[in-house]
Amino acid sequence: MTGRVCLLGCGFVADLYMRSLKVMPGIVVAGVFDTDAARLAAFCTHWNVPAKPSLEALLEEDALVLNLTNPHAHYDTTRACLMAGRSVYSEKPLAMTMEHARALNALAREKGLELTSAPCSVLGEAAQTLGHALRHGIAGQPRTIYAELDDGFIPQAAYRKWLSDSGAPWPFEDEFRVGCTLEHAGYYLSWLISWFGSVRTVVAASAGTVPDKEGRGPFAADLSVATLFFDKGPVTRLTCSIVAPHDHSIRIVGDTGVLSCDAAWDNAARVRFARRMVLRRRLIEHPLPRRIRLPGPTHPKVGRWGAAAMNFMLGPAEVLEAIRDGRPSRLGGDYALHLTEVSLAIQNAGESTGAQAMTTTCPPMEPMPWAR
CATH class of the missing domain: 3.30.360.10 (Dihydrodipicolinate Reductase; domain 2)
Structure with a gap:
């Protein structure tokens, strides 16, 4: 599988995605952003991936956004990504309320974007x-x-x-x-x-x-x-x-x-x-x-x-494949x-x-x- 992804949030779970990325050749990290500047620097130095100075800069990249922020931030951050025209693979849950989940789902449909949810172990062996x-x-x-x-x-x-x-x-x-x-x-x-x-x-x-x-x-x-x-x-x-x-x-x-x-x-x-x-x-x-x-x-x-x-990149890889093939993601x-x-x-x-x-x-x- 080939494609580009951006990581929004580089806390504990982000490292699990990067470990998984090592066995998924062809998927490139186009950028990473976190509101904690020290955490962002430590993460990007460790994995040798490009840091972005702001969310706006991250969303300039033509890439699938992996939303790895705290669940309470999922609605606002995912909405910002969708408004910028970026498909999103969100860590669980999609949102903390059904009202927010429905709104995000409707926005993704309106814009013709993929809004997908972890966990991806459902795609595992x-x-x-x-x-x-x-x-x-x-x-x-x-x-x-x-x-x-x-x-x-x-x-x-x-x-x-x-x-x-x-x-x-x-x-x-x-x-x-x-x-x-x-x-x-x-x-x-x-x-x-x-x-x-x-x-x-x-x-x-x-x-x-x-x-x-x-x-x-x-x-x-x-x-x-x-x-x-x-x-x-x-x-x-x-x-x-x-x-x-x-x-x-x-x-x-x-x-x-x-x-x-x-x-x-x-x-x-x-x-x-x-x-x-x-x-x-x-x-x-x-x-x-x-x-x-x-x-x-x-x-x-x-x-x-x-x-x-677990290979945490099975989900993003499936979404990238769906976008490439012009079909809905599983x-x-x-x-x-x-x-x-x-x-x-x-x-x-x-x-x-x-x-x-x-x-x-x-x-x-x-x-x-x-x-x-």
């Missing part, structure tokens, strides 16, 4: 392998799915020692204020929506279980549990937390057995199928599940860094808007919201060519 297995009925008809995105008791972690390659600290205050659901639910929501399309109803609850986190509040919920009812898919339970023991597994229960994957943040995570069987009158899943593989090569991989082994339009609505519904559910009917829809995502 693990997600695409599970999708392939579902389409080919490996486990029979899927009946229910359990998906977990629990990160351990993060308020007691040594997060002040977490530094990116170029020296950016992990933004713990922002993380605690934005919340683990908006930050992480998309990693499995994107997979689920890509396979089954629209969520019809969200029944969720969210709560703050650790009120005395470090930093300035108010803090978002640190635990959410959601039951998702799809228009054309199995009932799914999704949990997100930064308090429960680490568990990033997904289990798809079908008529003949269970498909599973244990690592949402690893593009090359193993996908397994355990056939259901009766042994001495006991119903069990086979204790030695077989690995499910795609038949050919998939995409460039990156090494493990911290808790993840990660934009109705999909990005629906992913945002479901994420916000879970995040904001609280204790008594109850069932929420979604107002946006999207079809299942076209598989990657190597996963059909």
Whole structure:
């Protein structure tokens, strides 16, 4: 893939994009801007990429803008990019409210631009392998799915020692204020929506279980549990937390057995199928599940860094390809808007919201060519 990108924001996550860029030949960084001049200088020196003196200067470049700013800044910064005629790949969430997300979506459509949303692990090998297995009925008809995105008791972690390659600290205050659901639910929501399309109803609850986190509040919920009812898919339970023991597994229960994957943040995570069987009158899943593989090569991989082994540039590369080919991106339009609505519904559910009917829809995502 070839193309030009600009990075808006060079905090902690920006280094993960640059690490991924090293395995994606042909994509060039045309410029970088951050309001923190010292951070901008450190980042651009470390990665040997051109700094821009202002947002206006950055938007003079004919390039796809990767919006890596704080989520609370996404609406204003993305709107500025779209008004300048630049397509945008936004870190999650697209916006902090549906009003803002809808406005950005409408503006992008009006201007004929791509507005797309992370996370892009939905384009990765693990997600695409599970999708392939579902389409080919490996486990029979899927009946229910359990998906977990629990990160351990993060308020007691040594997060002040977490530094990116170029020296950016992990933004713990922002993380605690934005919340683990908006930050992480998309990693499995994107997979689920890509396979089954629209969520019809969200029944969720969210709560703050650790009120005395470090930093300035108010803090978002640190635990959410959601039951998702799809228009054309199995009932799914999704949990997100930064308090429960680490568990990033997904289990798809079908008529003949269970498909599973244990690592949402690893593009090359193993996908397994355990056939259901009766042994001495006991119903069990086979204790030695077989690995499910795609038949050919998939995409460039990156090494493990911290808790993840994800190629963060799979999304921007797909958007650049879509622009080149004159087609809509898999990660934009109705999909990005629906992913945002479901994420916000879970995040904001609280204790008594109850069932929420979604107002946006999207079809299942076209598989990657190597996963059909």
